[in-house]
Amino acid sequence: MRPRWRAKERGRGTFAYFAQELTQAAARHMELEVCLHRAVREQRLRL
Numbered sequence: 001m002r003p004r005w006r007a008k009e010r011g012r013g014t015f016a017y018f019a020q021e022l023t024q025a026a027a028r029h030m031e032l033e034v035c036l037h038r039a040v041r042e043q044r045l046r047l
Contacts, residue, residue: 039045
């Protein structure tokens with residue numbers, strides 16, 4: 001199945017790459033970004 005249709009089936013705000021490894025890497029990157037933003041907001045990390 002093509003990545004575009006895979007993402008559409010999963011719903012809004014989702015993504016899919018041609019290789020599962022790329023999709024997993026992007027998901028880890030997004031999770032890290034969310035955690036860093038939360039840490040800054042909660043003053044557990046200062047930049």
